[in-house]
Amino acid sequence: MTIDYGITTWLVVAFVAALTVMVGWKRPFGVLSALVILVPLRDFITRWLNVHSGLSVDDVTALGRWWFVLVGSLTLLLGARWVYRILRKPSRPKLGWVEFTLAAAVVAAAGGALLSPEKGAAFTSLRGYLQPLGVFLLALAMRPGKRELRRLIMLWGLVGIVMAGFALWQAAGWSEADYRAEGYLRQNGELVVPPVSIGGRLYLRPSSTVSGPNELGVDMVLLTLLALFSLDGAKGTRLVAYGALVLLFASGLAVSVSRSAFLALLAAAGATVALYWGRMRKRIGGLGPSARLRAALIGLGGLAAIGLVFARAGMLAHIVNTMENLAGAYHFVDSIEAVRYLVAHPQGVGMGLVEPKGALTLIEAGGTFHVEGSIFQIAMEMGVWGLAAWFALWAAALARVWRNWQDAVSAELRIVSGTAFAGWLGSLVAFLFLPLMQSISLMVWLWFLLGIGYSSDKIEAAWSTATVGAVLEPHAAASQIANSAATGG
Numbered sequence: 001m002t003i004d005y006g007i008t009t010w011l012v013v014a015f016v017a018a019l020t021v022m023v024g025w026k027r028p029f030g031v032l033s034a035l036v037i038l039v040p041l042r043d044f045i046t047r048w049l050n051v052h053s054g055l056s057v058d059d060v061t062a063l064g065r066w067w068f069v070l071v072g073s074l075t076l077l078l079g080a081r082w083v084y085r086i087l088r089k090p091s092r093p094k095l096g097w098v099e100f101t102l103a104a105a106v107v108a109a110a111g112g113a114l115l116s117p118e119k120g121a122a123f124t125s126l127r128g129y130l131q132p133l134g135v136f137l138l139a140l141a142m143r144p145g146k147r148e149l150r151r152l153i154m155l156w157g158l159v160g161i162v163m164a165g166f167a168l169w170q171a172a173g174w175s176e177a178d179y180r181a182e183g184y185l186r187q188n189g190e191l192v193v194p195p196v197s198i199g200g201r202l203y204l205r206p207s208s209t210v211s212g213p214n215e216l217g218v219d220m221v222l223l224t225l226l227a228l229f230s231l232d233g234a235k236g237t238r239l240v241a242y243g244a245l246v247l248l249f250a251s252g253l254a255v256s257v258s259r260s261a262f263l264a265l266l267a268a269a270g271a272t273v274a275l276y277w278g279r280m281r282k283r284i285g286g287l288g289p290s291a292r293l294r295a296a297l298i299g300l301g302g303l304a305a306i307g308l309v310f311a312r313a314g315m316l317a318h319i320v321n322t323m324e325n326l327a328g329a330y331h332f333v334d335s336i337e338a339v340r341y342l343v344a345h346p347q348g349v350g351m352g353l354v355e356p357k358g359a360l361t362l363i364e365a366g367g368t369f370h371v372e373g374s375i376f377q378i379a380m381e382m383g384v385w386g387l388a389a390w391f392a393l394w395a396a397a398l399a400r401v402w403r404n405w406q407d408a409v410s411a412e413l414r415i416v417s418g419t420a421f422a423g424w425l426g427s428l429v430a431f432l433f434l435p436l437m438q439s440i441s442l443m444v445w446l447w448f449l450l451g452i453g454y455s456s457d458k459i460e461a462a463w464s465t466a467t468v469g470a471v472l473e474p475h476a477a478a479s480q481i482a483n484s485a486a487t488g489g
Contacts, residue, residue: 034070116353205257224265332433334433347384348380397454
């Protein structure tokens, strides 16, 4: 089958690839950082262009492919450098559990596509799983400098402020006519902001700059974690500023009224407590009675403020209503039916044959089973053994991130690796009920965090080596810094 992407797509490929190579040759981490910062604006820009630019839908779709061209071009660039280094100085790569489980997950996905009776839909679905994995591989290869990582965290927070602020504006005043006028529509004409009844009134859940309110909710969980981990060690105005960001991002989550994102927040909070448990016990044990009381009051005050925001937004009422009617709750019933089917048919239904999927090819192909949770979609498409491979990958990577976080000295790496650990565990809970692994910007964020968190011990070692060399042997230090720059630092 021949696919004609059109001249606009090839122009986008040529321009983005050339820019990526030119900038990425010296500053690959800067290019990857640009992806992390810009990708949550992709859906909003697409909608704006569709409504206001006068461009055709095909041209706008072509422009939206920039992110994949960037990932592909940067992967080829760093891959070529890696091959060049191997040819100059042959060495045997060290393989661990993550490499083996990653290979198993990819083989399970590719095997599912090859065995599927619907090859076109199968390979479209396969691409959706594997494309974001490129970000993980890129992040593993990066050795950013401390200043680069600190700058990224700051810009990430600024983008989060824009996203949360926009969501609050939409929640406060946008009507259905506003959403339709600005292009917040699916391909079938339905709103991407599904209404929900709260307190007897119909409420349109904001989408902000991303694909929908559920993705917005999980994005806000990740941003809340970034701000929360930044609180560690902060003092004075920084402490107040990060505390305000926690409240702002929690407010963005609240107005999304995403129950799955709320569950993700609870799971992420539990993971955060687990990370800090040993240190918390030591710190509390070293405090006097008045200091303990003050710390308890600050903690309870923060929780009360977040709880008040959730209550005012209607999130708590919506969750209570769901719990009271759990037996008939759509996502709950959907997941239970998927479990029953997989018990009887552990091989699933085949790649590309599960609904719902967002790609036009998959919509046109239809499906033989409907389940919304991404976890169950993986099992349905690759079999329960395929799902087991993906869980093994996540478990191996997160175990390494846990260890790296405990050993990390740098505040920047503790922020990123802590967000990676807690954010992934929370997101996996949301993936039980929602097809959020189809959301490009969310998966770019998650795979980037996991890659940096996994390699944070090597990143910190590179910083330490460069610092020591700069004192003891200037020429060796310059060589180390140059080598670090070649891989992104």
